[in-house]
Amino acid sequence: MIIHGLLLVLLFQLIGELIVVSLSLPIPGPVLGMVFLLLLLLFFKRVPKSLRTTSDTLLSNLALLFVPAGVGLVLHFELLRSEWWIILLALVISSIGAAIATTLTFTLLLKRQRGKEGGDA
C-alpha cells in the first residue's frame, strides 16, 4: 500500500527535523532523514514495494515540486533588476568551472583506481 511508503518517508523527515531542531544542526532536516532512511535500507538490504512506489512517484514528478518556490521569484524582482547580470555571469562561469574541475578530478581518480585493479589482476 502506497500509504505505508508515504508514512515511512514522512516519519524519516520528522525524525530528521526533530534531530536538527533539538541539536540545532546546520543542515536541512529532510537531508538527515534521507541519510537515516538509506541506513535503514542498507540494514534490511531491500526496498519495500510501497516505499519504491512512493519514491518513484515523488522523484518522477520532482520538477513540479519546484514550481511554487520558483514562482516566489516574483518577490525578488527588485534584487534581480539591479543584479541580474552579475547572477547570470556567476552561474555561467561557475557551471563551466565546476564541470572542468569535476571532470579532471573524476577522470584522473577513475584511471588510477582502474590502473591499480588491472595491476593486481
Place this chain on the structure above:
Amino acid sequence: MLSATDFWVYFAAQPLLWIVLTLAVYSAAVVLHRLAGQTPLLHPVLISMIVLISLLLLTSTPYETYFSGAQFIHFLLGPATVAIAVPLFDYFDKIRELWLPILIACLVGAFSAAAIAVGVAWLFDARMETLLSIAPKSVTSPIALGISQKIGGFPELSAALCLVTGVLGSLLVPSVLKVLRVSDEETQGFVLGLTSHGFGTALALETGALAGAFAGLAMGLTGLITALMIPLLAALF
C-alpha cells in the same frame, strides 16, 4: 447570478484554485516541452514559472495568496528529498566500489561550483543576500531551499537560481565534456548530475542508464556534501 468578477474574487482567495492552476499549467508545459523535442530552453518548470508569475502580476494577486494553495505542492519537497535514499540504495554497490573517486570529485565539484559562483558575484559587488542565495545553486532545489533558509539567503531566490543553473548546465556542460574528450558514461553522468542536478540527470538518462545512475548519485551526494559544507562555511564569516 454571480458575475465573472465575483466568481474570480471568490475563487482567487481559495487555496484550491492555485493548486489546480499550478498543476494545469505544469501539465500543459510538459506537453509543450515534449512537442518542442525536450529542449532545455523550454523546460516545464521555467514555462510554468513564467506563466504563473505573469498571471499573478496581471491579476495583482499577492504571492502569499498563491502560496496558500501552492504550499501543498511545495510541502512534498521534503518527502522527495528523503525519497532520494531509494536510488542511492539501488546504486550502493557501485558507490562502494568507486567511493573514493566519487567522494573526492564530489567535494572538489561542490566546493568549486559554490566558490566560483560566490567569488564572481563578490567581485562584482553583489549584495550579501545575493551571495548567500547563490551559494547553494548547484544543488537540487529542495536541498538548496533548506540550506538558503538556514544561512539567511532568500529561499525562493535560491530555488530559482538552481533552476536557472540546471538549464544553463544542460546547455553548457555537454560542450565542456566534448572539449575535454570525455567518452565514458560514468564520467558524463557524474559531471552532469553534479553541476546541473535534476536537469543534468534527465539529460544523462537520455545518454544511457549507467550515465543516469551516476548522475543521480552525483546529484544526491553533492546535495548532501553542500548541505553540510555551506552552512559551516557561512558560519565562519
